[in-house]
Amino acid sequence: MISGKNFFHNISGYTDIKIIIAQVKKLEWFEIYDFLEYVCSYINDDDVYNASNLLLKNQNSGFRFVDHILIPISDETDMKNVENAINSNFDNGHIKIATQKLSEKNPDYPKIIGESIDGVEIAIKNVVSNLYDDTPTNKFGGNIKILKKHNFLDGHPAYIEILNKLYGYASDGGIRHPKDRDYKITEADAVFAVEICSAFVSFLKYKVSSL
Known part of the structure; x- marks a missing residue:
């Protein structure tokens, strides 16, 4: 597999766009994403990332750039939620770590899920600390x-129960403790988390x- 960086340097001497396009067409689909991600990071301009997302959307791609990271999320609402979570300063950076790990070539899906749910746990503790006189507990359910x-x-x-089960999924469902898990964690599970x-x-x- 050729990296986006290496491919970029390999074609940098060409001036004929037809030759460049012909070289790009030889890439595997995942290498094209890697190339796109490297070019966007090389230019490092928000307009380029926005234009790339529009292109990905028009091509019905399952990937989008979120906080300059290319991840397998295509729904516009989910993208905004991830961006808002990253920018919220409520989760001590766990959601951003999860998205970074999701973009890796060999993602650790259980770790991604664990980081995501850790973000929820920290966010709830931070809300309790900042808004109320109560001291946050070490129990997810207690803070809820x-x-x-x-x-x-x-x-x-039912709403409260969903939140408690979300945490239980990580703590008791084998996400943090692989020996307790008898099922395979997939990309779909990680993206959902x-x-x-x-x-x-x-x-x-x-x-x-809104308070």
């Missing part, structure tokens, strides 16, 4: 109860800003 007590979260039991955890951190940001 504090937010519920202050009417920060919808009190519907990044999306749903980003959505919740983004939700917390919105709730705090």
Whole structure:
């Protein structure tokens, strides 16, 4: 496999666009993404990233640039949630770490899920610390109860249960402890975790800003 950087330097001496296009067409599909990611990082301009996302969207690609990282997320709402979560300063950078790991050539999917859910856990603790006099607990469910007590979260039991199970998925479902897991974690699982955890951190940001 040729890296985007190496391919860029290999064609940098060519001036004929037809020759460059012919060389690009020889690449495998994943090498083209790698090349695109390197060129965008080399230019390092927001307009280039935005234009690349428009191109990816028009080509029905399953990848988008989020915070200058090319990851397998194509839904516009999910992209915004990930960007908002990264920029929220609520999760101590865990969502960004998860997206960075998602863009790696050999992603550690359980680690991505763990980082995503850690982001939710930290975000909830930060909201408790910043908004209320209560001291955050070391229990995910305990902090959820504090937010519920202050009417920060919808009190519907099903809604609260979903949040608790989200954390339990990482703690008790074998995500952090591979020996307890008898199933394979896939890219789909990791992308789902990044999306749903980003959505919740983004939700917390919105709730705090609206108070």
